[in-house]
Amino acid sequence: MISLSSVSKRFDGKRQVIALDAVNLQIEKGEMVSLVGPSGSGKSTLLNLIGGLDRPSEGDIRIDGTLLGGVSDDELTRIRRDKIGFIFQFFNLLPTLTCLENVSLPLHLRGWPATRINERARELLALVKLEKRLDHLPEELSGGERQRVAIARALSVYPPILLADEPTGNLDSHTGEEILALIRELHERLKATVLIVTHDRGVAEACPRQIALKDGHIVMDKKG
Amino acid sequence: MRLLKLISWQYVRKHLLRTMLTMAGIVLGVAVFVGMHTANQSVLSAFNKTVDRIAGATQLQITAGESGFDEEVLERVQSNPNVRVAVPVIEAVVNLNLKTQSNILVLAVDMTGDRSLREYDLEDGDETVIEDPLVFIAQPDSLMVTREFASANGLAINSKITLSAMDGPRTFTVRGIMKSSGLTSAFGGNLAIMDIYAAQKVFGRNRKFDRIDLAAAEGVSVPELQKQLAATLGPGFEVESPSARGKQFESLSSVYGMLANITSLFALFIGMFIIYNSFAIAVTQRRSEIGIVRALGATRGQIQALFLTESAVLGLVGASAGLLFGLGIARAISASLGNFLGEIYGVAQRADEVSSDPRLLLGALVMGVVTSVIAAWIPARSAASIDPVLALQKGRYQQLSKGENRVRRQMAAVLFVIVFFCLFFAQDRVIFYSGYFLTVIAGLLLVPTLALWLSKAIRPLMKGMRPVEGTLAADSLIQSPRRTSGAVSALALSIALVISLGGMARASYDSINEWMRIALNPDMFLTPTQNVTDRSFRFPASFAETIKQIPGVRLTQVVRNARVLFQGNPVMFVAIDIASLRRESYLPAIQGDSESMYRLAAAGKGFIVSDNFAELYKVKYNEPLQLNTPTGPLSLPVVGIVRDYSDQKGSVLIDRNVYMKYWNDDTINIVRVYLDANTTVAEMRARIEERVAGSTRLFILTNQDLKAYIIKITDQWFGLTYIQLAVAVLVAILGIINTLTVSITDRRRELGVLQAVGALRGQVRRTIWLEAIAIGVVGLLIGLLFGAVALYYSLEMSARDIAGLRLDYTYPWNMAVGLVPVIICAALFAALGPAEQAVRGGLVEALEYE
């Protein structure tokens, strides 16, 4: 499903930073993988590359067999839109839109008809147990609720891949567990491939496969 | 100062483009101010220079309006023992149809006496001409030209120039070429000297002079002599020093100066909003920075001073740029202004060099700085009020504008009440203008509220059009009224300006067309000059008789129009057979009874005045009008007021007999010809040409020709005001660009999220475009509303102080509709750059952007 072959990422600033160094990685369909490592080890960078938010300096990334290198920006967006759902640490909801509108956003962007969007968005908000908060603005929600909206948004097109960058990082441990449970449940029900970046040992160990990064290298890859 | 360098300079460097956009309003405002005023001054100073150069040693000049005066007056002046020398002058501007096609100022003098006032320094020519002026006079076909003019047109001694004169074509011989000296630089060097008695015939002036130039005898005080001459000649004559002539010219070009002021004021006013906007945004964005500086010990006063200094520097830089720009365009403007004044008032003048007044330039600089500082005042205050503790906390911005809108609405309400009362006492000039000013302020106070309402109202509409892009765009406006309202205000102001000018233009064209339909109904117009506003050549009285006898002519009316001094201002008098006018072109009286108006005026018992004359000189129906003519005072009542557009500064209609009697002038400017039903204009043209061919100077205008010419002049006039529109719209567009640039920085993260969840670049672009369109539409709607009010005030203003014309209020709907696509396109254009910027840049950074 996701395949990286000797992917490197360098940032050319005042000093060159090698965030990822020839990483090879294979993630199969339906896997649930956690990604751990010290701060600055390149976790977010890896996730952004897989999600097509950024492009690698070297190496190839394939999503569902499609090579990401060499496609146009808009093409990349289309791949992302069809195949990938993002969950961010800071939720990144649009503050002016209601829950329902936030969740509908990706569907609108794909040009779905309004009735179908409405149906799907309600269905998803029900799935994350927010059916009573449809018309609320993000600022009227708690952190956990916001993250659930963000998850609903990430799932709105039923993407085969779900990428989450520290989804629980900004939540207390109890809410964090709830969110994790939700992601697990969705993973099982929707058969989505899930990749979670986390600092939380509990979250990491809850995943069937665990990968650790250090200084841009994979230093551990353990299943079961 | 160190603080300024440390903090502000960094910010400016980072936001260079935005800083430049912010200054744009100041740059344009100052540029227009400097450009137009410098042009005006250049033309004026060229005029003064010409007067001055031509005056030579002249100490006093005697004139009697345009009609001139009899030769006998000269003798009276010369017989005064205190007068050392007095010489007659005729001045006219003609086109000699030479190579350069430029107009030339013909100075016609009596060479015998003139040399004691003016120096004719000949570099080349018949020795005898130089030695003995009588030779020049003995050959009345002599002409002297300047070296410049001769070289430019390939003339040399004994070159022949044919001039179509009132008594047929005349051939002149160049008998002298003047060395470059003081005199020759008059009128840009395009000067020719002619014998005055020849000129009387050439220009059809009968035995009359335009002017007497004189110098006082040794030891006689000039002011004393001035008083003495004024007393002996009577009030019909003006005895002035040459420099006083500039005043009259100034009064003609004053409307133009006023226009310049209005334009630059508007540009600066709009620019002020852009600056206010930028500073308000900067304060919000630099909140935490200000918090840190405050925490480190800066006082509130220091913070406020920091922002005000920043704005002053900005204003100074902007104003300096505007100054240079303005001086750059002054030359082009002065050229067109010279032509324009010539066409409208018949006072040709050319400015070959731009002269700038240091006071004007300094004033412009001060104006730029003051505007900028005023605009930054409120943002600077809110910057000073930033709480360091709150500012350093992450998260939501400190609400700097809480409750602002309510306060604004309340203030606006109070102002509107005051304005309402001002309308009742609007006769008073101060109250009227205060009312206007307060209306503008009240309107501006309401802009944020109106903008918010409108944005909310169009949100569903935009959502319907484009669910994602439309909603986000509308929300962007709703969420940050502070960011938007500056741009909306600027746009609304300029739209209001467009509407009020457009409305005025339309009303003017409507009225002028109506007037032309009634007053200009002859089939043909015959004039001795190339255009009807020029009056340097005149037909003799007998000319009308000649025309009348041509078969096919049903009727002729002769017109003599001349600028006559009234209360020291040159006012257009139109002398015509009123009884005939009543039969053929019945203009109804808007004050007074039409029938008795025509009856009394035809009997020589009254003046008919135009409404703009009545308005400008505060003349009332039935009141007597006192006038000083060359033969003594003339006092007649105003028997009626009509809508007449013969002249922008107002016109007075009198019966031809009265004019001939008091001004002793039977010459003719225009012959109005009505044809028999079965004669065509083409046939008549052929007959007229056949009859008078070669025997007189003649231009034939058909009814359409004249109307087209008048519309052309009107177009030119409004063409000048359209510069205002262009400036206003340009500044408003810059405002939109500025707002959008800020908007995309502010919303960088939001736009990043949008792309992360699958928005294509096209979709992001569309969001920005739609935001721009929304700003455009909101500004347009508010502007159209404000325009309705502004139009009322403009019409009042033009009636009271500019043209004196009372025009009917009609909202220019077609223009309003026409503005919709213009503004939408302009807004889209403004959005192009920012939209590109929004889709460029890394996504990852955008998502992390705080």
Ligand SMILES: Nc1ncnc2c1ncn2[C@@H]1O[C@H](COP(=O)(O)OP(=O)(O)OP(=O)(O)O)[C@@H](O)[C@H]1O
């Ligand atoms: N835009 C950038 N420009 C320069 N360097 C960058 C950029 N983004 C990341 N880096 C560098 O790349 C390295 C990896 O960063 P990354 O954000 O992937 O770390 P991380 O593992 O996600 O850390 P954390 O756990 O703190 O989120 C870091 O050393 C960081 O400084």
Ligand SMILES: [Mg+2]
């Ligand atoms: Mg990270």
